[in-house]
Amino acid sequence: MVPAWTADGLLERTTKALTRAIRINEFGGPEKLELIKVELGDPGPGQARVDHTAIGINFIDTYFRSGLYPITLPSGLGGEAAGTVVAVGEGVEHVVPGDRVTYAAPPPAQSYSESCVMDAKWLLKLPEDIADDTAAAMTLKGLTAWYLLRRSYEVQPGDWVLLYAAAGGVGLIAGQWAKHLGARVIGVVSTEEKRQLALDHGCEHVLLADNDIVGEVRELTNGNGVPVVYDPVGKDTLYTSLDCLRPRGLLISFGNASGAVDCLPLLELAKRGSLYVTRPVLWNYITNREELEQASRELFELVSNGRLRIEIGQRFALADAADAHRALEARRTKGSTILVP
Numbered sequence: 001m002v003p004a005w006t007a008d009g010l011l012e013r014t015t016k017a018l019t020r021a022i023r024i025n026e027f028g029g030p031e032k033l034e035l036i037k038v039e040l041g042d043p044g045p046g047q048a049r050v051d052h053t054a055i056g057i058n059f060i061d062t063y064f065r066s067g068l069y070p071i072t073l074p075s076g077l078g079g080e081a082a083g084t085v086v087a088v089g090e091g092v093e094h095v096v097p098g099d100r101v102t103y104a105a106p107p108p109a110q111s112y113s114e115s116c117v118m119d120a121k122w123l124l125k126l127p128e129d130i131a132d133d134t135a136a137a138m139t140l141k142g143l144t145a146w147y148l149l150r151r152s153y154e155v156q157p158g159d160w161v162l163l164y165a166a167a168g169g170v171g172l173i174a175g176q177w178a179k180h181l182g183a184r185v186i187g188v189v190s191t192e193e194k195r196q197l198a199l200d201h202g203c204e205h206v207l208l209a210d211n212d213i214v215g216e217v218r219e220l221t222n223g224n225g226v227p228v229v230y231d232p233v234g235k236d237t238l239y240t241s242l243d244c245l246r247p248r249g250l251l252i253s254f255g256n257a258s259g260a261v262d263c264l265p266l267l268e269l270a271k272r273g274s275l276y277v278t279r280p281v282l283w284n285y286i287t288n289r290e291e292l293e294q295a296s297r298e299l300f301e302l303v304s305n306g307r308l309r310i311e312i313g314q315r316f317a318l319a320d321a322a323d324a325h326r327a328l329e330a331r332r333t334k335g336s337t338i339l340v341p
């Protein structure tokens with residue numbers, strides 16, 4: 001550990017042995033989240049210790065909690081937070097103690113905690129004009145919007161885009177970003193209140209989830225269908241999504257909010273016009289510092305210049321992480337959700 005920071009308060013924090021953190025000992029519902037005290041070691045080579053000021057909640061956290069995405073237990077939870085670096089290990093040069101940082105780290109990460117020791121390669125220095133809570137609400141979700149719109153499919157001006165969960169954490173960011181790229185965004189949401197929010201964040205049209213989505217999309221696009229569907233809902237919407245595509249269109253199935261898609265006969269793609277499907281994951285698009293920095297630079301710039309507004313729909317105390325999971329899974333949240341340590 002490099003005890004380079006000399007300000008009294010921070011020096012005291014680097015030597016604190018205990019931190020409060022959420023743990024899961026077995027897979028299951030939100031009640032499996034336990035707040036415990038854990039001892040933090042010093043950062044080893046390539047690691048940093050970060051004191052969190054705001055923690056991002058993501059739907060993916062519920063997949064790890066439930067066991068849909070298996071991890072070794074007991075485990076911490078969470079991959080997104082902002083805070084201050086308080087110590088760094090050998091070989092870490094891109095951040096120093098005192099830096100304000102944010103991160104979107106792959107699991108098993110430990111961001112549901114007051115403080116954590118983590119792989120420093122995920123840390124991004126925060127521009128002065130982006131507040132910590134905004135950063136915790138946008139880093140994982142914003143980087144996701146980046147790769148969906150700029151890499152999985154490169155959105156072109158004039159493209160029609162169908163986006164489910166358009167009033168969610170990823171959804172509000174992706175809707176605005178797609179519009180910024182010149183796309184015409186059709187959002188799908190479950191309530192009138194969410195509909196208005198999505199309209200205020202990039203969507204040109206917003207359909208209610210229980211409506212005839214295929215019919216309305218066909219009508220809006222003169223019968224053609226859309227070139228790309230962004231579908232984080234998964235199981236319930238698979239065939240609706242495929243039916244909204246134009247020939248040779250691309251389904252980007254990027255989440256399992258309603259359950260995982262476990263079977264898709266390839267002939268279904270042939271029948272609908274030689275369709276493409278991808279099931280992407282953020283961390284395959286930020287595989288090294290260059291990709292991560294490119295993506296975050298674009299994201300930070302759009303937030304700093306006001307093109308992307310980051311909406312924190314709800315905040316929970318770290319100790320109430322289970323309530324945050326309940327709200328998210330019951331579709332009661334809007335925009336991003338953060339935990340306050």
Ligand SMILES: NC(=O)c1ccc[n+]([C@@H]2O[C@H](COP(=O)([O-])OP(=O)(O)OC[C@H]3O[C@@H](n4cnc5c(N)ncnc54)[C@H](OP(=O)(O)O)[C@@H]3O)[C@@H](O)[C@H]2O)c1
Pocket residue numbers: 057058059060140141144165166167168169170171188189190191194209232233254255256257258259280281282283328329330331332333334335336
């Ligand atoms: N693959 C990746 O790299 C990646 C990265 C980040 C996130 N994701 C995925 O992106 C999605 C959005 O993540 P987020 O954290 O921003 O969550 P979110 O969108 O804020 O919340 C999920 C939303 O999904 C919608 N939904 C539709 N059917 C649902 C159901 N049966 N149960 C619960 N929700 C349902 C709800 O919106 P309505 O009520 O409006 O329908 C709900 O608000 C998730 O599926 C997540 O796994 C994927």
